[in-house]
Amino acid sequence: MTRRTPPRPVDVEDLFPEVAPLRRETVRLHPRVGAPTFRESSVGGPLLWPADEDWPVCSEHDGEPMVPVVQLYRDGVPDVVPFPDGCDLLQVLWCPRKHGGSRWALPEVRWRRAGEVRAVRETPPAPAEPWANYVPRPCVVHPERVTEYPYWDLDDELWDELEFRFLDLDQETGWDYQSHLSTAPGTKWGGYPGWCQEPAWPDCVGCGGRMEHLLTVASTEADALSRRAWTPVEDRSASPEGPGLVLGDLGGVYVFECRTCPGRPFAHRHDCP
Template identity: 40%
Template sequence: MDRSNPGPRIPKLGVVGGMSEAAGSITAMNVTRTTPPRPLDVAALFPELGPLARTAIRLHPRPGSPSPRDSSVGGPLLWPADEPWPYCDEAHGLYDSSTDEEYEGPNPMVPVAQLYVRDVPLLRPPVGADLLQVLWCPWEHEPDYKPPTVLVWRSAAEVTDVLAAPPESTEGEYEGYLPVPCMLAPEQITEYPNYLELSKELQQPLKDWSRWQAADAGVDSSYAPYPEAFYSSALSDAPGWKVGGWAPWGLTDPVARFCADCGAGMVPLLTIASVEWDSGSKSWVPYEDRDLAESGNGGASSPPKVHISRTNNLQLYVCPESPDHPHTDLIQ
């Protein structure tokens, strides 16, 4: 990369969109991934939670060789050759081996995800767009110590001359922000709110062990002192990369996100996850990955090798009122 001429720079907030609640049929683009049915029907056991059900699409990224015409994580983007590549203008402690000097930047953004609406129909693009591209700077920036992100919507049909090679970015503080190129196997599921996001009135039934027993739900008696933990681990929000659905919480208590332009309550767009499962969420492991999950291979649960603040998630939110309003993000 020519450090003396980094190219045009654009702000870290790009063109954004939202999602619809209904999704059409989904065909896996790589190897199919199938989430096992939930151990019980949440809406049947707790009808008060039924209206809170949301559709999500688990992306199941797996290492592969995506092209710019594929939906992917960490793959090449369908980026017009004549369109400036986004740069991060925030300060960086970068090192130039050619001059043996440190410099502050700017630094080229890195492709994180590319999602075609045909593959992820839960997305709701602006009029005329059918492709969402997500990029970030592979550095954690103060004050929140997270990577600045850019969202770009575009029409794939309008891109005829594709950029052959984007500018090369530095690795940042560690390689966890340079995703391994992955193909996707999108899968539609139903989610319910994280326990922490429920009102006190809705939390109370989940803590009532007698209600679980009366329903003969088959929950292990070890959960008797805290049955809400079973709801959190096996019935509410899925781990891993996903579009839509409910946000993961736990690093902090739920924090409402509001649009900076219109004040509307923002909704989850994309969850960028450090792991697709852990010891507390193995019921969400796809059938096709069960042997791998039981093998004890710690890296198996993070195929893209992305690590947000080591082991967390980066949640991207958008305004449901207008795709032109800026997005926001939060680490959980």
């Protein structure tokens, strides 16, 4: 089923032309519980993993296998993020345990050419006692391209210029810039990270440049405040089942990459409300 985000309730760029140059395109994945195969894009579904390639394991937890988190085929998602030359498949896994004294998953990113995979490795079972709700339920995805604008990523000068106009709009119409008009919530591909707190963009250890946002994996499709504006039209009369993640205190994991250095090195951040 197609998922369609309602149009923004007001014209953001008309009201706040200062944010127009900062618009970005993101793809809301809208994961819903289902039975995806390794030939499909998915959240928490089986991966097209070569039988002759070792499955990623966690070095901190006795080599336990990582679990599938996101798989995206290039022909199945809008092209808001460029795939590396010759690749048409993104796979993200993580170890669903706490690491380094924190309670956060540790991601792994792989790009590959789907056509080169002949025999497929069966997905290993998840660890017997993962951190609560860090193993996503298998979900099909319903990619939808939407436009978004920064909130947490507004610089201080622009924030000072716009803050009271944001407040005026909220008081006059009930529409809040942060929750209803700016950055799309939920699990998404490209665009702005779905920060719950102050941004923490990583720099590439190779070239020193700021990395690009690749993927947000969120606990929920939308929180109580943003749900009013961002719930897809098709879900207004129901409560769809998603991957069932609870990351921290309903936060998110953000995956970044350097598109300049060879191999597209990646990093991740996390936060929660």
